[in-house]
Amino acid sequence: MILTIVRKIRNSIPGFEEKQFLRVKPWVLCQGDKTFRLDYNLDENSIVLDLGGYEGQWASDIFSKYQSHVYIFEPYTPFFENIKNRFLKNEKIRVFNFGLASKSSDSYLSFNGDNTSSYINKGESVPIKLVDFMEFYDSQNFKLIDLIKINIEGAEYDLLESLIIRGELSKMKNIQVQFHDFVPNAEKRVAEIRSKLKLTHKPTYIFDFVWENWELISD
Template sequence: MASFKRWLDRRRNPWKGVFYDAFRTWRRQNGQARLVQYQDLGPGDVVFDVGAYKGEWTDTVLGQQPAAQMHLFEPHPGFAKALEQKFVGRDHVHVHELAIGSTTGTMELSDAGDASSSVADHGRAFEAKTMSVSDFFAHTPVDRIALMKVNIEGGEYDLLPALIESGDITKIDRLQVQFHLFEPDMKAMRDDIRARLEATHHCVWSYPFVWEEWQLRP
């Protein structure tokens, strides 16, 4: 049934073909294994989990480097509270109940579990706190981020330009991002961000609109 739904979706929305082709390649090449290789992290390295949800990715990182300094960003109040409870007593795990991006204030997010988004409309909504990257780094001084994972359901189109424009993108040694393809215009938006990233980082591998990794240039 799932394969039929994907076939139907692609037939109705041919602009999604780039995602379906990349996803097929991702699965064939076992891209998930490439995504979660973090043995090079050292004790005390700072890691940002942007879009932490239930903390599974953080668990993966801590499984390979238990002494990493983790910063978890989760704007959904219910998920943020669950993360605080999950990691209680672990002083090197910091939960931030907010979304980082271009502005400080609030925004309306659709409420759909791990697909909660400021871009996609899922019917239900909640108000979430936001903080600009400049304000965040002013309150939480961080000189170097060894690894940042970004999976925020379209919010990457706000966050990454904000990091680039503020210059904070140069703090990130290794960036893993999942671009989302909710509408055709997002192809051009991704292309623009990737072109701007090239000034500071190089793309190590890419499965368009599935996952890709960038590393800071020497």
């Protein structure tokens, strides 16, 4: 049954490469979206950031399980509007029509469904707003982010590299990130980021270019 689902995934995406299929297969076999990505030590007081909200399903699953405070960031306005309407009556889920990034700027992305990205020049080009991550962090008076999910279609490299340089990683208890290999020098940059992450965090799971999580090392 699961192998059938994997094959359907591969067949439903034009140009889906065999290499990525082999990466995704073990993730699907262990039902990672329903297990690893939702299994955290959270409660109703936890702070969760969702960078790249898309349809808001992950945020919904996290809230349903833990009733945490969830902050969703979605710079593409149609996605933002859908998420905002979805959680309109939930005061613990806040939705923002901008992305968090290494620095504040006005940018553009190419809209291509769930592969919308500033790094792929396919589809409709639309303007978006990006806000410096630490500026937002400071504006909210956060003390610790219990879980941050990062799925921002290539911009994860610049963001994490910036946070490493600033020495801000210790403000995040769990970092759940999806790295993308269409970015130049992706494998080298992933290796360098992981080597820096190991100074403050330990990996709890790694599925290359699918999903991985890093947990803050306790004193």
